[in-house]
Amino acid sequence: MTKLFPLTATLCAAAISVAAPSMAQDAPSGEPIKVGILHSLSGTMAISETTLKDVMLMLIERQNAAGGVLGRPLEAVVVDPASDWPLFAEKARELLEVEEVAAVFGNWTSVSRKSVLPVFEELNGILFYPVQYEGEESQRNVFYTGAAPNQQAIPAVDYLIAEEGVERWVLAGTDYVYPRTTNRILEAYLISLGVAEEDIMINYTPFGHSDWQTIVSDIAAFGSEGKKTAVVSTINGDANVPFYRELGNQGISAEDIPVVAFSVGEEELAGLDTAPLVGHLAAWNYFMSVDTDANYDFIDDWVEFIGDENRVTNDPMEAHYIGFNMWVQAVEAAGTTDVDTVIDSLIGQTVPNLSGGYSAMMPNHHITKPVLVGEIQDDGQFSIVWETSGLVPGDAWSDYLPDSADLISDWRAPLSCGNYNVATASCGGAAE
């Protein structure tokens, strides 16, 4: 496997220099700039995170073929935190202290991100976090390229109200921080839209729950009271399949009670029996089926790099694509890899995303993205049925929760604060 990489690299470089001679610059020289990749390659999260490691290697390889950064080559430093949250902190420390990387791309679960936060703060590093998350956080050293709740959950609910006429809501989630916070925000949002409390059912299940009989029949009962019902699912990746299968077996189709999921993407669907899932929805900022030339190029690069025609692309991969290009641009603009300078220079960077527009890094360290709603097809791809008309800026602190409604985040001088309370005009106004 490792032996293949130099070969692919050469091929890739050759392809790029032939296809677009103007892109090829002088070969990068000098001391390499190290880029850390902090994704689990073993353990339960390997299913999702291994792909992100590969896409980072591809981006770095392409950047080197296009002349590196500041005329210097990039060098990937890959570590394996093995889906073990405390180990994430140790590996982050290793990347920053021993390897002295210029930036780190990594993490998937919120708990792993929370575990590395103090390390990045203490050692002053840069972390790009590519996964949709629950929000309620803005840290100086972290750049959130995944979706905040207002870039995924809330537009999805808007779609269901506008296009499917949904009036009754089941908020089903796995019992941990991301679903709990997202559902709190959604509940507050729905109530602010005038949905009655008895029209909202909230349900939590343990990780890896596989016996969905009772819950599905509860949902069926809840949905049979005359009002159009939908399920908003923050159920964690794996547990979704038995859930959808049970829905199918109990005869509930996507036309009766649609399920919109926030954790089901192309990668999770690859190699699954998708029959029970067809017609159900997912909300993301990117789908592999996005119809733009930039996306087709990205897919072509990806299948060539990975050497497998059947590999899919997904939303967190696009987030890394955006984040990496932003970092490259910021470093080029700053003329240095010095962390403080690059952090300042990153704000305002604008790069093309894969859905045909541009994403910008905002002062709250979140980015602007379009929101897409797709229906699952039998080939494991999504057919895009709706998208926001413009870009949605990520909101670090939800406006719908009472304890964060007054908070804003702006890391530009002179404010330089991740949780500024506009009511009390002080930094650090509420819980972190």
Add this chain to the structure above:
Amino acid sequence: MLGLLRRTLLIFLLTPSFLMAQDFENLVTLLPEGDFDDRGRVVNQIAVSGDDRALPLLEMLTNGELSYLRETGRIVTLREEGDDDVAYDALSDERIGVVGRRDARDIRVNNGLRRDIAAAIGRMGLQSPDPAVRLDAAQRAFRARDPAQIAALTDALSAESEPHVATVFEQARAAAILQSDDAVQADKRAAIAVLAARGDRDALSALSPALSDPALVADAQAATDEIERSIASWGLAQNLWYGISLGSVLMLAAIGLAITFGVMGVINMAHGELVMIGAYTTYLVQETIRNSFPEMFGWSLAIAVPLAFLTAGAVGVAIERGVVRYLYGRPLETLLATWGISLILQQAVRSIFGPNNREVGNPDWMSGAVDVGQMAMTWNRIWILVFALAVFAALLLVLNRTPIGLQMRAVTQNRSMAANMGIRTGWVDAMTFGLGAGVAGLAGVALSQIDNVSPNLGQSYIVDSFMVVVFGGAGNLWGAFAGAFTLGIATKFMEPWVGAVLAKILILVAIILFIQKRPRGLFALKGRAVDS
């Protein structure tokens, strides 16, 4: 320019007088235009056009098989020929040629549009000569509850000769009448009676419009209450069934452990991974069948059962001979060693098959559900219950009626005495452990049908399995049987009240308290596990 022209055409289309002049083919080319509402209107025009090509076209549309060419706007359907996508004209089926993925765009369909299409197809099927099509159309009409269909349903009802189809037509008509604003009160009363006789959840939601009508509210409320009473009592039965079904899964997962832990006293933390090996064996069997003998797919599970037993059993024997036998009488070391083995097995499977879930399909006879009164029993759960009981019966038979079973029990009860009688205790140990492991493999075949086949499959069952065995009483198969079904039913009766997370916690607390009172579980037995 072309697009603008079509858009203008679309606006004209919505004025009825212009419609008659529209030619069917032009209508079809309008499908990609506008938003879903526009598309819904075009669908309705296609449905009423009376053209023979309308039904297959709408079916292709609802299945997402229609695309249009970016260049010409022609409506096509794509078929895979080898590695290429080939476009065929959607109406004439004329072969157009190979297209790249950038040349054609799908015509988007969402759930709302799919509902419109289903209603349209339903209307077209009401007069079909085939009773099955009429029944399907009647059921669609029942769900659509469209007042505009009342006249068509009345016609269909009077022409209907099959009584069971007529019943559904009548119910569909009743549901549509209740939804209508201008139906007369007498009709609505009759409709309530028809729906009350149907008496299920769908009837309940069809009745809901009548509840807001002051003239009908008394009748409708009475009907609703009656239906809810019957649903509640069926709900109890349904819950019991869910409990039994969960119990059967727990028993399958735990019964192998009841042998290794219960009978031999070995704390086997790798038990879950043996289950996983059984599930992956099923995957490999299905892969082979898919690639080489696709027509055999219905038999895949029957073929996987003995193979999973042998594979997991062989791994079990290897674990026993390689590690566990050196650690008898040292439970802590056994625990740590088998825990290590479980991690090794997990990572080995992850390295060989990759970290992603593997696809294991349900054969047809395991999909769908059967309605018993008002409760639905899914076929996969029914078969798993049957399978669990069969495995249990077979194990009882092996342990109580065969020479190897006799030797196992002898070694368990008094090792030195058994050795003195000429029993090769080492060999019996390996066979017992292998039997427990093999049964875990069987559980894997069943679990592959309801859970994800991933390297983590085993982890999610190991705690439950130990709970069942400890609760039921180590060393007794009947203990595992009673333990599994008690825990399953208790969990399912608690779940609607307190939620799945709290139910799990409460069950755990209850077991801890129970073990304080009866340390040896429900069915205590004397054996090596007890003596040591």
